Amino acid sequence: MKRLLICRHAKSSWKDPDLPDFDRPLNKRGQRDAPEMGRRLAAHGFRPDLICSSPALRAMSTAQLYAGQLGYPLDRIRYNPHQYAATVPVLLQLLQEIEENVQTLMLVGHNPEITALANLLGGLTMDNIPTAGIVALEFGLEHWRGLHPGAGSLLFFDYPKIQG
Template sequence: MKTLFLVRHAKSSRDDPSLPDRERPLNDRGRDDAPRMGKRLTQRGVKPDLLVSSPALRALTTAQLIADEIGYPRKNIVVDERLYASSPDDLLAVICALDDKLDRVMLFGHNPEFTELAHRLSSEIIDMPTCAVAEFRFDAKAWADVSEAGPAKAKLDAPKK
């Protein structure tokens, strides 16, 4: 069984229009929502083997705040350029290339790609609001098989739920 978590970054600030997109920080709501979602994951007993984040500040900060809540060391978060300004196909390629020794992986990134991929994996998911966590469980032994086999189970949680 492989479990994939897609986490859209928490709400970011657009207060400083001079900042490059990659450097936009979380706003107050985002800094509140990310730990809240991390606590919910902890309450559900979620223990990922790997956290992978887009290099954008808002995504990496979301990953760090959730990591703090679930007991995952910040220093072990992998930053992957392919999670920024990508496509659902690019994201799926990253997922399919994951080490099969890993059973639970959490990716942190952006819309519209995360919603598009989530919808492709489960037609029930049509929108991922900021800081939403989509969880997919696949009856597969290899990550490469995830793209062909639909998830056995899909779940979506968001801060306002």
């Protein structure tokens, strides 16, 4: 069995309009939500064997905050430049190339591709994974290379509930 945590980065800042998209940091809400979602994953008993993240600042920061809550070593996070502005076929290929000893994988990236990937792999019809949202899928597969559309079963979908 393989488990995949598909994670959208936490809320980013638009404070500096001249800052390139790649370099946008998390805003205060994102800095609050990411650790909370990491705590929720820990409460569910999820311990990723590997965290793969887009190298964009907001995704890296989210991955690091999740890792901190999950006791995952920060120096083991894999930053893949192909995850930034990736198409769904590219993301699927990246997943199919994951080492076989990885049972639980966390993928931290961007919309709309993250939502499209969750829909494709889980046979879902989600409109949008909100910032810091997580879709957990389970696959009855021995090898990541066997990943294909509709192969996943939804374990849970969670995202921060903002209190008014």
